[in-house]
């Protein structure tokens with residue numbers, strides 16, 4: 123028979139443990155942490171968002187869903203997921219990154235596990251590249267140590283200094299661990315306008331031939347875009363160091379947006395603002411944008427980018 127004091131002590135310890143466990147659960151509930159309560163992939167959510175909210179991007183939509191779904195279904199990926207999103211301005215590259223984040227993190231883009239860098243904003247001074255390099259590496263390491271399911275979005279990748287690109291290369295590779303940290307469950311998304319011209323050229327050829335835009339396939343774009351990115355002075359290094367070395371898993375082209383897509387963007391923006399979608403106003407806003415090439419006026423120069431501010435003016 124145990125002495126009564128031991129029984130009381132065991133009982134108190136059990137109560138304390140239960141209290142701490144429930145306190146921790148409450149904490150997990152209210153404070154974002156690196157756990158499935160806060161990070162879990164909603165496949166049907168992403169599929170529905172891509173279908174309903176992303177306009178005119180049948181190729182990107184398909185690749186993104188396949189890539190993210192495949193990666194998130196694999197409990198033991200051999201490398202982090204690296205997506206490279208290319209295309210003309212305002213065609214939805216940032217928007218898609220947001221949709222991915224929203225279907226992965228409960229807090230979406232506000233999650234403390236989603237990190238965005240913009241080359242010209244975060245790394246503006248060429249003289250400080252060595253400092254940026256160290257900071258960036260420490261930062262990636264720190265964040266992935268904190269949560270292996272971290273997401274890093276690099277905007278304006280084509281303007282990023284070669285030295286900085288070099289400094290992130292190891293994290294994208296097949297290493298099991300680097301200095302004790304595994305980067306295999308992280309997601310890296312690179313955004314750039316590189317290759318945009320070639321994508322437009324192909325889209326325009328289809329349009330001129332009277333072919334349906336949805337007939338454009340990845341293989342119609344891949345080689346051409348690849349070559350144009352490669353031959354571009356600014357983005358050439360990005361290409362040779364990441365794409366050619368197979369560190370990028372998916373190359374995702376974004377097509378230039380046409381008038382009808384701009385109209386869809388305006389209607390979606392009205393809905394988002396709680397306004398009744400008004401086709402007439404949508405047409406007025408869409409007509410107010412500039413389209414190119416000059417003679418045919420097929421694609422919106424700014425994609426859907428200025429819709430938000432234009433709508434303020436018309437409503």
Ligand SMILES: Nc1ncnc2c1ncn2[C@@H]1O[C@H](COP(=O)(O)OP(=O)(O)OP(=O)(O)O)[C@@H](O)[C@H]1O
Nearest residue numbers: 175176177210211212213214215216217387426427
């Ligand atoms: N294909 C699209 N479908 C739906 N909305 C879009 C699309 N493209 C752009 N938009 C709208 O326009 C806004 C601006 O687009 P976004 O920032 O994604 O463009 P981007 O391709 O990243 O441009 P940039 O290369 O200039 O950074 C988005 O927030 C979204 O509301």
